[in-house]
Amino acid sequence: MAAAIDLNCDLGESFGAWRLGDDETMFGLVTSANVACGFHAGDPLTMRRSVELAARHGVALGAHPGYRDLAGFGRRALDAAPEELAAELLYQLGALDGLARAQGVRVRYVKAHGALYHRLGADERAAAAFAEALAAYDPALPVLGAPGGAIERAATAAGLRFAREAFADRGYGADGLLRPRGAAGALVTEPEEVAARAVALATTGAVPLADGGALELAPDSICLHGDTPGAPELARRVRAALEDAGVRVRAFA
Template sequence: MQRAIDLNADLGESYGAWSMGDDEAMFEVVSSANVACGFHAGDPLTMLRSARLAVRHGVVLGAHPGYRDRAGFGRRALDVSVDELAAEILYQLGALDAIARTAGASVAYVKAHGALYHRLGADRSAADAVADALAGSAPGVVVLGPPGSALELAAAAAGIRYAREAFIDRGYLADGRLVPRGHPDALVHDPGRAADRALELVETGGIGAADGARVELAPDSLCLHGDTPGSVGIARAVRAALASAGHDVRPFA
């Protein structure tokens, strides 16, 4: 069955003289871009460049806030109170949105990064604090996150639209969690395999887990990581496979 699906990627993660990924190429392929907001990666100039690329290519812009953890690239769990967490997410969202508006864009959705993403998926109190903060300050913003999570429940309770995502280039465990980085099944590097996974997710709503079990996800958006080795080739293969199968790649927000 042909359907519409969003293709998102984590982008804008360069900082100063340090370059991460090929954003120029990735913005040509994706329909939504999760742009780092300066805490785990990114800086004001990179955010501006990302916003300009989004406008040029008709890509919807999303804020990609993380823990205040540049050294760990936001992938380390930090002991941050729920109030501080909510405030820091609003801070990052506001920074990107202000910069984006100078380029003629605005932030349409929020997707947390790394360890923060996993915390909001499991910690209902943190998820409630973030959802309530977004409802109060940015009620039109969509939240993008893991299916069936604490964050999805919190968004529903706060009256915020929620979009489910599935990862093309990351392996899954039987319980729906991602395979931890460092494990042999954590990352998908082969473009052909990634394309097959994208089609399976779009056409069946689920994917095979690392142990052979099936995980039902019903995604609204498929995610690629801009820092994955070979990410551009993977993204192009996925986009071509979706187009060949007649699926319409377009933003969820």
Template structure:
């Protein structure tokens, strides 16, 4: 039976502001990419998400980002390598405190937003992220886009790597994500998201924005938690995956 991990970005709030329905999403997903304070998330939120994830057996991942609260980590930034390495390790360490207190641990690392897209092609920034992960814990898996410089360099550095696909994001013919600023970058039709999820999990294929069928082999599937109707959509995706003979389980 084919197996796929189902992940979502969680803890994306700050103070009184909340964006994701963490409690409900944690009843659906198998891995939680928890914001570590640089694009969203504060200590109270981080602690609560870790507690809820531990209670439900959901794996906790550190979703590391550029230091960009105002732009939600989605603005392009140029950060010196040494600084980025330290900031990645810092974010992982902060989340690890709350994960340990909840009786679990940080199980993997995933970049967020602009950093995620940057390390697909930028070897220098990708190398800085890898160095930051190794500084925090040289055994942590790195979750990222298939064929990215991040996963290539992580593998060369001895870190486990996990490929990821997106149920609700449009793809280019090259297998990269269509930038969010472009029309059609986010797939909003629930039926389309569900259909794409099954195709990605079972066949490793998705239709690009141009209509071309492309191969995207992934062990984990992301459903964004910050979109309208995210909880119900995640439930629909999981139900259809299981009904299609796909086993939904964490990759670690």
């Protein structure tokens, strides 16, 4: 049985007049916050408010860089060269870390967003460029990502700590990959099911599959999405279920 598990969430995704999610509530329910850095979502004021909320609630602040794709919310695959990805990582990380320093805190880890997250799991050259750029910025910053992919190998090669992530509110295929958004079973929104999946991940390291099998992931952190309808109540149910199961919820970083 896991003694402890991290609960992370993608937050700070509002932009200008457009509001997404209930950050005020969600920062009080999770232990790590993946904050958008202005490319796929977020803006300087939203980022600053996210830093303030993280500091107020004692939540680990994570940089959540993505493709330069506000219109597509970073979920469209872009053919950016590895060296461009590395430069854009540093640009986004530096922006959030600067705002954090002004509040007396620091970015504690990095997790890629959306289509970039998936690319880094499969593209060895892109993953190496990403990890090497992060190691050059701060070799003490961990990478949070999907286990067993190119980014885990690249992070290890660059001397970075790699934290394994699993999703309680997303469906997996037997190949270990998340089901594409829009496919049957891709999104899991029923609170009791999401809570049960989170407990299984924390206590057994595995998540149930639709065919009756189970996928071994052994996560350090469990992700919930802040833009899921009813996300705050879902997070409350998940956290309560974990604590009822004797799992201590704490930041991995």
